[in-house]
Amino acid sequence: MANNYIDILKENNQEHLLKYLDMANENQREELIDDILNLDFKTIKELYSISSRDNDKAIESCIIEHTKFVDKYKIAKDEFDKYKNIGEEIIKNGEYAVVTMAGGQGTRLGHDGPKGTYILNVKPKPKSLFEILADGIKRANSKYGISLNWYIMTSTENNDRTVEFFEENNFFGLSKDKVRFFKQGNLPLVSEDGKLLMDKNFHIKYAADGNGCIYKSMKKAGILDDMKSKNIKWIFIGSVDNALLNMVDPILLGITVFEGNKIGSKSVVKRSPEEPVGVFCKKNNKPAVIEYTELPTEMAKETDEDGELLFGESHIMCNLYSIEALEKISENTLPYHSAHKKAPYLDESGKMVKVTKPNAYKYEAFIFDGFVFFDDISILRGRREEDFAPVKNAEGQDSPQTATELYNNYWENNENGRM
Numbered sequence: 001m002a003n004n005y006i007d008i009l010k011e012n013n014q015e016h017l018l019k020y021l022d023m024a025n026e027n028q029r030e031e032l033i034d035d036i037l038n039l040d041f042k043t044i045k046e047l048y049s050i051s052s053r054d055n056d057k058a059i060e061s062c063i064i065e066h067t068k069f070v071d072k073y074k075i076a077k078d079e080f081d082k083y084k085n086i087g088e089e090i091i092k093n094g095e096y097a098v099v100t101m102a103g104g105q106g107t108r109l110g111h112d113g114p115k116g117t118y119i120l121n122v123k124p125k126p127k128s129l130f131e132i133l134a135d136g137i138k139r140a141n142s143k144y145g146i147s148l149n150w151y152i153m154t155s156t157e158n159n160d161r162t163v164e165f166f167e168e169n170n171f172f173g174l175s176k177d178k179v180r181f182f183k184q185g186n187l188p189l190v191s192e193d194g195k196l197l198m199d200k201n202f203h204i205k206y207a208a209d210g211n212g213c214i215y216k217s218m219k220k221a222g223i224l225d226d227m228k229s230k231n232i233k234w235i236f237i238g239s240v241d242n243a244l245l246n247m248v249d250p251i252l253l254g255i256t257v258f259e260g261n262k263i264g265s266k267s268v269v270k271r272s273p274e275e276p277v278g279v280f281c282k283k284n285n286k287p288a289v290i291e292y293t294e295l296p297t298e299m300a301k302e303t304d305e306d307g308e309l310l311f312g313e314s315h316i317m318c319n320l321y322s323i324e325a326l327e328k329i330s331e332n333t334l335p336y337h338s339a340h341k342k343a344p345y346l347d348e349s350g351k352m353v354k355v356t357k358p359n360a361y362k363y364e365a366f367i368f369d370g371f372v373f374f375d376d377i378s379i380l381r382g383r384r385e386e387d388f389a390p391v392k393n394a395e396g397q398d399s400p401q402t403a404t405e406l407y408n409n410y411w412e413n414n415e416n417g418r419m
């Protein structure tokens with residue numbers, strides 16, 4: 001046993017960790033050995049092998065087609081009412097729940113703490129992103145006479161601080177037993193030459209495994225069972241960083257049910273062919289989102305007879321699923337994508353190194369890769385000024401400043417609530 005970890009490290013080309021084991025104190029050493037013995041080196045090797053693959057090439061072998069959508073503001077009155085009634089009935093029956101993906105690292109924003117704790121300077125008083133989401137739940141609760149179940153996905157890194165923040169804020173006035181947290185998984189980061197990186201306190205450096213791992217994490221944490229025990233049939237999953245996210249839209253729900261689909265999603269029109277967002281398409285005849293990095297320039301610019309972009313429906317992390325759909329996806333494995341990231345690490349002299357350029361690969365599953373398990377999806381086109389105020393970057397576009405402006409504009413004109 002004592003030499004076991006040494007053999008494992010040698011076999012897997014990770015002997016550099018032995019130097020750290022020599023430097024660590026007894027507790028750190030024990031923890032590190034334990035971690036090494038539990039690591040899945042086969043998966044790490046497989047992941048590293050995708051790091052250098054050219055994503056652009058993979059798309060060339062697929063058939064990419066435009067996909068249909070319905071514009072929420074072009075629906076005829078009687079149809080609109082029909083969708084509304086279908087959606088509202090499910091919501092009023094208590095068969096609807098919401099989930100927030102709050103496990104991201106928010107590296108672009110650079111906020112010290114979970115992204116949901118970031119305070120936007122909105123009117124009439126500053127609010128955290130979590131409070132803005134909680135407001136939406138409170139509005140739905142009073143409008144429909146319900147008490148929505150809210151599930152929040154955190155990461156190992158930010159779970160404790162997130163839970164504390166809710167406690168400190170008295171769950172924003174929501175009933176505590178209606179809010180449930182669950183953690184997503186982790187994957188190790190590797191250097192450009194495939195070596196595991198060391199973090200402070202002689203821990204192997206891990207990062208959250210991407211928002212696409214939500215399906216497996218929900219199953220593993222018993223969230224899907226909990227939902228079934230509560231007779232929840234439809235689940236909205238959204239991001240933590242959209243100050244205009246509408247988590248309870250009966251039209252999205254109604255149209256998805258009416259069209260007989262198991263999944264639905266809200267889109268907004270892409271600002272320009274160059275905007276860096278993923279767009280909906282059909283990929284090999286299945287619903288999909290194609291990343292802006294993968295969409296060839298000519299296709300990004302293609303328009304229909306009305307001059308609208310053919311690939312213009314942006315995926316804004318506003319997704320709806322039946323419980324069966326979530327179960328189905330959670331039983332499948334989604335592919336991992338690699339991202340070249342800046343990752344501070346402990347060097348072999350025991351000092352933390354700050355990095356100025358990307359030095360490591362991080363592996364993430366993407367939520368939209370779960371759409372492929374279905375033949376179709378209902379896409380409802382919303383409006384940017386009503387549905388999408390992302391907080392991604394510290395400054396410039398999609399920053400706290402632009403999100404605050406969008407939020408203030410929307411709520412100044414919609415004091416009586418939203419559809």
Ligand code: UTP
Pocket residue numbers: 101102103104105106107108109115153184208209210211238239240241317364392
């Ligand atoms: P992004 O992909 O924009 O990532 O997340 P991010 O972590 O917030 O920001 P950057 O890229 O590091 O700057 C979109 C949504 O998915 C969630 C985020 O919390 C956000 O709500 N997410 C992302 C997770 O829950 N887990 C992850 O592993 C990644």
